[in-house]
Amino acid sequence: MTLGDIYYVLFRHKWKILLCALAGVLAALVVYEFFPPPFQSEAKLFIRYVTEGKTLAAPGDDTRIKSPDEGGETIINSEIQILTSLDLARQVAEVIGPEKILAKAGGGKDLNMAAALVRRNLVVDVPPHSSVIRVIFQHPDSTVVRPVLTAVIDAYLKKHAEIHEAVGIVGDFLTQETDQLRSRLVQTEDDLRKAKNKAGVISLEDSQKADTEQIARIRQEILSAEAELAERSSAIVKRPQPAPESATPKPAGPESVIPPDEVDAYRNVCARLDSLRKREQELLTQFTGESTWVRDVRAQLADANSLKQGLEAKFPALARVELSTPTPVDASAESVALAAEAARLTALQIKIKVLNAQLGAIRSEAANVDQMEVSILDLRRKKDLDEANYKYYAASLEKARIDEALGAGRVSNISQIQTPSPPFTDREKSYMPIAAVAISGLLAGLAWAFLIEMYLDRSVRRPVDVERILRLPLFLSIPDLGRNGHRGLAGGFGKGRLALSNGEKGASAAAGNGAKAPDGIELALLGNANALHPFHETLRDRLIGYFERRNLTHKPKLIAVTGLTKDTGVTTTAAGLASCLSDTGDGNVLLVDMTPGQGSAQQFYRGKEVCGLDEILSTRNNAQVQDNLYVVSEEPGSDKLSRILPQRFMKLVPKLKASDFDYIIFDMPPVSQISVTPRLAGFMDMVLLVVESEKSDRDIVQRATSLLAESKAHVGVILNKTRSYVPSRLSQEFPGDL
Secondary structure (H helix, E strand, C coil): CCHHHHHHHHHHCHHHHHHHHHHHHHHHHHHHHHCCCCEEEEEEEEECCEECCCCCCCCCCCCCEECHHHHCHHHHHHHHHHHCCHHHHHHHHHHHCHHHHCCCCCCCCCHHHHHHHHHHCEEEECCCCCCEEEEEEEECCHHHHHHHHHHHHHHHHHHHHHHHCCCCCCHHHHHHHHHHHHHHHHHHHHHHHHHHHHHCCCCHHHHHHHHHHHHHHHHHHHHHHHHHHHHHHHHHHHCCCCCCCCCCCCCCCHHHCCCHHHHHHHHHHHHHHHHHHHHHHHHHCCCCCCCHHHHHHHHHHHHHHHHHHHHHHHCHHHHHCCCCCCCCCCHHHHHHHHHHHHHHHHHHHHHHHHHHHHHHHHHHHHHHHHHHHHHHHHHHHHHHHHHHHHHHHHHHHHHHHHHHHHCCCCCCCEEEEECCCCCECCHHHHHHHHHHHHHHHHHHHHHHHHHHHHHHCCECCCHHHHHHCCCCCEEEEEECCCCCCCHHHCCCCCCCCCEECCCECCHHHHHCCCCECCCCCCEECCCCCCCCHHHHHHHHHHHHHHHHHCCCCCCCEEEEEEECCCCCCHHHHHHHHHHHHHHCCCCEEEEEECCCCCCCCCCEECCEECCEHHHHHHCCCCCEEECCEEEEECCCCHHHHHHHHHHHHHHHHHHHHHCCEEEEEEECCCCCCCCCHHHHHHHCCEEEEEEECCCCEHHHHHHHHHHHHHCCCCEEEEEEEECCCCCCCCCCCCCCCC
């Protein structure tokens, strides 16, 4: 829809729109006069925050105070729901009295009706990006609004405290829960003490740390003692001394002689084997046989054992060597040194044994602590949880007792910025519904106009509808001269023009674009003084241009003029076109009237009978009505015409084409299912379909063009009796309308 379409709708239905707008204004005046605005009182509440102290949140969660900036719209909406609840309205109605509230609102003492009235007349508003709630109460009685609003705010503060604080609801529950948590905490502490006594520890972490340090220290002492033992054992083995006779192998031959250095090497290997075996036993007390240290010691044992076996294989007598330390030469001093060394070796062995025993005991104690660690940690966590819950519920119980002692009506997080104001009437806001009523009339008129234009009225109204909706070529748009200020232009017959009694008016018909007249009234072919003459000349020029574009040079050119009904101006258009074509002076024009039953039985010109179509082919004297213009009639009975006209016309077409006429114009019957016009349209070079504006339905026009298209006829549209509603300075249909 373009701007021109909008202008057309507005100006075409301007009276409907104006009447609806006037009705809206009258309705607004009635509302203003008989429905005055009610009295009202206004108060403002500031919501600092909302406390949820008795919601029993998780212990340790201190975020129980919610600010409107954080909670935002949800918190404010929750407070609005409390304000507008029916229970609160019922409490207010009980305080004020239902008979007082309903006195000027229908009367009565029904508490439910009074509560519903309070709730309905209570307006709650929140300004954008604000934590302030505006509360307004409206009522016809000025003495009621302020007390009711005061009662509403008092009831709201109490309701807010009851909902969010819940002082009297959770007191017993908190007491019961606190006692249970206290008993559970005592039992958990007793179980934890028993578990520590069983593990033999006071502090689990300190005991584990002490065991780790002792194990590390003892292992270091064992390693030092073993290293010293190995060192002293090696020194005793290497001490030079003569072997006693009992230890000296008796030679049994040449192979039994053993060098002294080989004997010393053999003794060292044996001492090393003994030390490594002890080391292996010590490691096995701490580690498994798959540990790295045990595997290293066993590898050294294998090497030492292999070396010993090699020496014994080389000197078999070494297997019988006494491995005891030889007696030194100096028996007195050497014996004392050997005794001291032997005692030291014994002490080291005993020390290593004791240290290994201590290490085993400490490891056993550490293993016991490790076994009890899980249960101790579980009991400790349980104790911490019970202690936290107990502290939280104890604090909540204490706060509940304090709140209950102070009273539930004291709410510190809500302040009254504005107490209920004295009664007043807000005239500015009352103007809004009045203006809405007034504007609704205008909107109703606009909606009515566009509804008619777009859905209810299916007729072809404007030239643009022909091209945009029907998609047909528009040859001419003829205005409704009787409605567009051209009544004075219509009148007068041209001198020497044709008069036909075909059922349409003469000069007045020209002014009315072909309105039907009673039988026997003559029709004058239009002269220069007639208002439709310029349009018929334009139609002539466009038709000639159309033939030139199609390169139609044959003569005569057959042109049919038809319509959808009897009163669309077909005869007027055909006669006017024929007259204008004859004015060119380039050739002869024949007008054939093929509309049976529309006028009188005969055609007359100057009191003389007009000849038929057959006679024009033999003589033209009786058919000539003016220079270069001839008129004939084809009017047998309508039933007979329907049967014989197509065959007759097929026989006459060759004769007509052989005549010296330049144009033959046929005034055809309206297009319908039983009309002969669609059957004859195929013989025509051009078919002009006259459509009456605002009366011809677009669906009917489309079906008519479909019937004509079946005969492969070239169809052009003439839109007759168009009406221009829009001023020319705002919109124009064609160039030059301004």
